[in-house]
Amino acid sequence: MEIVYSPQVSKFTDGLSDDLASRLDQMVLLLEERGPMLRMPYSKPLGRGLFELRTVGAIHLRVLYFFYENKAFLARGFIKKRRMLGRHEIDQALVLKRLVAGI
Numbered sequence: 090m091e092i093v094y095s096p097q098v099s100k101f102t103d104g105l106s107d108d109l110a111s112r113l114d115q116m117v118l119l120l121e122e123r124g125p126m127l128r129m130p131y132s133k134p135l136g137r138g139l140f141e142l143r144t145v146g147a148i149h150l151r152v153l154y155f156f157y158e159n160k161a162f163l164a165r166g167f168i169k170k171r172r173m174l175g176r177h178e179i180d181q182a183l184v185l186k187r188l189v190a191g192i
Contacts, residue, residue: 090124091160092117095185098152101166105150112144113152113166120154120161139164139182141174153182157189 094102102110120127120142133141135153142152142163149169154161164182167175 090121092121093160093162095162095164097181098163098166101152109144109148109150112146113150116142116144116150116152117163124161125156135174135179137183138186139179151178153178155182155186155189157186162186162189 102113105113116131119131130145131143133143135141138155140154142154144150151167151169151174152163153165154163156162162185164185165178167178
């Protein structure tokens with residue numbers, strides 16, 4: 090499956106330490122290999138066609154993504170600091186999804 094990085098996710102990954110970037114790269118590789126078949130604990134559905142790519146450890150990385158035309162679009166990347174996902178992150182990912190899908 091082809092992976093498409095949004096500018097925000099590219100900037101996010103560029104700012105990560107080598108260790109964190111490597112962990113995230115492994116998760117993206119799993120997504121590329123398994124596509125929509127990737128499940129917990131690596132991927133979690135959020136509803137409205139959004140999914141959360143998850144890394145666990147001392148620092149929890151999250152990348153919100155969606156599928157469109159047999160591609161996975163990585164929409165938002167961030168370090169999870171709270172128990173719940175921020176509404177802003179989800180809303181921004183949905184905006185990108187609407188732009189990509191032309192809705």
